Amino acid sequence: MQAEPYFCAHCQLPVPAGLVEEGEEQQFCCAACRTVYATLQEHGLQKFYALREKVADSPGAPAFVSGRKYQDFDHPDFLHHHVQVDGEISSIRLFVQGVHCIACVWLLEKLPQILPGVVDARLDLGRSFLELRWNSKQVPLSRIASALDRMGYTPHPMAEGEPERQRRSEIRREFLRMGVAAALALNVMAIAFALYGGYLDGMEDSYRDLFLWTSLLLTMISLCWPGRVFFRGAWTSMRTRTPHMDLPIALGLAGGFLGGMWNTWQGIGEVYFESVSILVFLLLVGRYIQKKQQHEALGSLQRLHALAPGYATRLQGELREQVPILSLRGGDRIEVLGGETIPADGVLVAGEAIVDAKILTGESKHQRLAPGAKIFAGCSHWGERIQIEVTAVGENSRVGKLLEMVQSYAQRKGQLLQMADRVAGIFTKVVVLLAVTTFVAWSWLGSAQALEHAVALLIVACPCALGLAAPLAVVAAVGRAARNGMLIKGGDVCERLAKVGVMVLDKTGTLSQGKVAVVAWEGDAITTLAVAALEQHASHPFAKAFVDLADGQMMPQAEDVRIVSGCGVEGLIEGVRYRIGSPKWMHQLGVPVEESELQSILEASLSPVVIQCRSRQGTKVWYAGIGDPLQANAAEVVSQLQQRGWQLHILSGDHPQVVVSVAKQLKLPAENCLGGLSPEEKVENIQKLCVRHSSATTPVVMVGDGWNDAAALAAADVGIAVHGSAEASLAAADVFLAEPGLGALLPLLEGSRRTVRLIRRNFAVSLAYNAVGVALAMAGLLNPLLAAVLMPLSSLTVVSLAWRTSTFPKP
């Protein structure tokens, strides 16, 4: 029987067979989609679906509704940190998850009509920011937040600190400079057209003077206001004796302007005001897009930070209250449910904790903690609900101290001289030399126009296209990379990654999947499903691993299920009695266990689980090995990297024995694979590698994900954070790979290589234009019109090259 597939009324994905409700008009793939659909219906917002159909080309994703109350959003500490108050009107910037297209803009901006008290809602589609203004007397923020939640958008507060504000005002300043330079340049250009007319048909001196002096004035404003940045940069470059692109730029601008001013004063000779002011404009375009790209890259990483849960459940007597983590104090008692992240350092006071510390320490095995044990923020907890007495929060917690260490290393990270600046160093010397030669040679020939020619040379050699070449190539590449799920913080990262060097890999969560799974298992299909059915009732982390084995297949009904805490599960399925548990438990029960089987599982650094099936036909014993499996493509990526000449290391916080077995599987030399390292020791190892290898020729690249990797990521020449990384790692890394696994690593390296090649090609093209211009100037053939044509032409070539070349192609 071929059933007609149903599609979810909200997200339009197929509805799983088990959830189809016969006879219903609307079908849903999950409870969240049903909630969102009902919410929209209730408020008469069905138009959302029509709108989305028109604009969205891809099917939606299933909705996510947390169902949280968002009490913490009304907490005074939360309001103090995130909300601006202006009289009765409060405002906040929220990062909303789940935004994908213009239909979402329509829906979210309808908020004032749905919730009385909301004054205004504006969505920034590119960044998923919702600017919200509301009357706090009429409606609390928690109501607005849970309304958003029911509409399928999970709100997160965006903590905007001083650095973010500064970056934003810097972007605004750059944009203003660019706009002002454009206005001035176009006015000067318009006047220049009148002057060009004068060349051809003649012009009365009084008009010529009017035009000349006006463009002199405008160019002066252009150099003194928006163009000032280049002179400041050049001055810094001279003072610190490090070559910088601003140096040749300032030289050309100053030469062109001063020469033109002198000629205007004298009333004879050529002026190059239009070229100077257009140069300022084009160079500021390059600067703006470069700054903008950095701003966006940092912004997207910051939005990932915002996703970390910011609340905890505080217990006061019998009362449970969700409060922001930042208002937790030492001595508070908090509750953590299974699957949640521990929000603060503390001591376990009630319940048994099963702690997964892999993101904090890199340890892949879970720890079982009894009341009285210390427990740390950043770990996640499996099992029943527990109570913790808070001992340290924020900077004093272990996570806070790690973050401090990250910041200190990030500050110490040296800036590698970028390719553009290295080129600029040589360029400046050559230009000065040629200008002097031109002047001397023409003077020697007795020409009155020697100075004129030298000035023309300075102007035409001004590396406008060169200044655009690198930023454009980088911006185009980084933009494409971002669409493929690789966030790159800056162009210098591409330059470093383009060379083959040393790559240091973290194990847990990077090379391995960072989750518990059944790795060794030889049981037949019936046993597999039976085990999965039984383990569904347990909450131990191993239980989930067994349930995953069923892979979505129908599981049989289990009866008489008994969970023996700390030992295992037993139950009856279709006449067969199953016992699943630790070897210790089996010994206690007197089940005969094959020691050699256990030994081979232990040798592979896996945790053994024994399964006994008893039925009338007899008794059978199976063995399962549970551990943290390697990423599916880890071996392939590692061998590809080695083929390309990368020297590979593993630095892990996990037990050395586990690391050795991983090294064996990946065929890596054991001496390069270290385990049991603290975060400090990881940094020490990275630093040792950095000292041994010069960052200019062999970069040291660190790939990791955990809190314990963060400082090492900051200390390495390039730090790459992978999918599922901890906050601190995101802050420390230069690149973030959004795709799970290591699959994006090779395209990242390949794309970086292409980007650097593109930068080189752009340099070559723009230098060729400069060379032609310089040759014309030396021959005394250059005039302002020719210069004004030649320069934008070279910039145009560079721009189109940058956008046409595919650096990070779609996989």
Next chain:
Amino acid sequence: MTVLFLVLPLALLIAAAAVWGFAWAIRRGQFDDLETPSQRMLLDDDPLPPQEKRR
């Protein structure tokens, strides 16, 4: 053509006013989001004013 002596400064004054307006808009954050407004204008207004909406 002597009118140029009057018109050219006048034109520059107008341009200066435009630049001032531009600077004002930037300071108000109107250029912070360059993507959404270009799409938002494509959304139709509601045919019914929200008060008449049936409950």
